[in-house]
Amino acid sequence: MDDLYYGDYIELDTILNSQKPRSFSRMEDGNDEMLFIIIHQAYELWFKQIIFELDRVRNIFERGHINDNSDDMSNAARKLKRIVKILELVNQQVGVLETMTALDFLEFRNYLLPASGFQSKQFRLIEAKLGLKMEERHKKEYYKTTRRGSLSEADAQEVSRAESESALKGLIVSWLARMPFFDEGYWADYVSTSGASAGKFWSDYRKAYEASLSDGERGRLAEFDRAFFSEGRGDLSPEAMQSALFITLYRDLPIFQMPFELLNTLSEIDELLSNWRYRHFSMVRRMIGIRAGTGGTSGAGYLEGTLSQHYIFRELTELATFLIERSKLPELPKALREKVSFQV
Ligand code: HEM
Numbered sequence: 507m508d509d510l511y512y513g514d515y516i517e518l519d520t521i522l523n524s525q526k527p528r529s530f531s532r533m534e535d536g537n538d539e540m541l542f543i544i545i546h547q548a549y550e551l552w553f554k555q556i557i558f559e560l561d562r563v564r565n566i567f568e569r570g571h572i573n574d575n576s577d578d579m580s581n582a583a584r585k586l587k588r589i590v591k592i593l594e595l596v597n598q599q600v601g602v603l604e605t606m607t608a609l610d611f612l613e614f615r616n617y618l619l620p621a622s623g624f625q626s627k628q629f630r631l632i633e634a635k636l637g638l639k640m641e642e643r644h645k646k647e648y649y650k651t652t653r654r655g656s657l658s659e660a661d662a663q664e665v666s667r668a669e670s671e672s673a674l675k676g677l678i679v680s681w682l683a684r685m686p687f688f689d690e691g692y693w694a695d696y697v698s699t700s701g702a703s704a705g706k707f708w709s710d711y712r713k714a715y716e717a718s719l720s721d722g723e724r725g726r727l728a729e730f731d732r733a734f735f736s737e738g739r740g741d742l743s744p745e746a747m748q749s750a751l752f753i754t755l756y757r758d759l760p761i762f763q764m765p766f767e768l769l770n771t772l773s774e775i776d777e778l779l780s781n782w783r784y785r786h787f788s789m790v791r792r793m794i795g796i797r798a799g800t801g802g803t804s805g806a807g808y809l810e811g812t813l814s815q816h817y818i819f820r821e822l823t824e825l826a827t828f829l830i831e832r833s834k835l836p837e838l839p840k841a842l843r844e845k846v847s848f849q850v
Contacts, residue, residue: 622801644811756765
């Protein structure tokens, strides 16, 4: 039997024969369209790996039993960290494309019409699998229409299907909401400093939070009450908000280190996606100014809007709003320290 050959194993011929610049009459006379194609292909390959990792993390959380003994938590955290590293890498790639100038781009821009990264199905799948919903999108009228430059019918359907499956955000919210930290049994030997007999931890924490607010920020207390005791915040129920804050506050306890790592990594992913959006947006301004995009949106204006509107884990990142100094934290009762594990 023939030995496996490197080029066959990674299907190199297929990959290396997949660059077909439309503006070249002869390869030797080529312009920057080759770079433009290769950059997009490199992005799409990395998007594929991100989707693969995301699906594996979603599978872990979909099982409903995150168990510290089975390494589930550290596996999920490791895969999400890998996504962070890939996003850091693809953010750097913008700099390579920026070695092309606006005039260089004009040499072949008309050959692309009406194609655009807007039609990147994989980018939409990443957003959907993380938890960005269609109705939360900036300028949602651009999506899923049959206008020129939008997703094909088949791609739009695939994105819709991904949106109807459980997104990572929803799975994380359910996982947080299931945590049993506030079962009264754990708090039986806890003496409340605010004199509460039930919900002792939150009563004490609320008092400490109130004391930490400056005069100008008094309104935050009502926001705190809404987020943690009545409505929740965004997609997070009050129970999920309580668990997320609790993990963040007591992240130094061994049992909370991994869950904290996980929540923190989700914020990092959001931050890196937003860095990408910013770099892409400012590159677009340099390349085409304020002209409309090849995909038919308003161009830089549209992209600027996505920057602030397409955060996915906003509630987790904004938990910092509700923190108090570490030295003011209530000491946890022994029963809770001893009993709580990841088995929720
Ligand atoms: C010369 C370089 C580039 C220009 C001028 C450019 C321009 C644009 C414009 C104007 C849009 C808005 C849609 C439209 O009307 O066309 C867009 C969207 C997009 N582009 Fe690019 N782009 C460039 C490079 C890239 C690269 C290298 C990628 C990597 C995959 C990329 C991925 C995307 C994605 C994913 C969107 C959709 C963003 C969203 O809707 O949130 N673009 N691009």
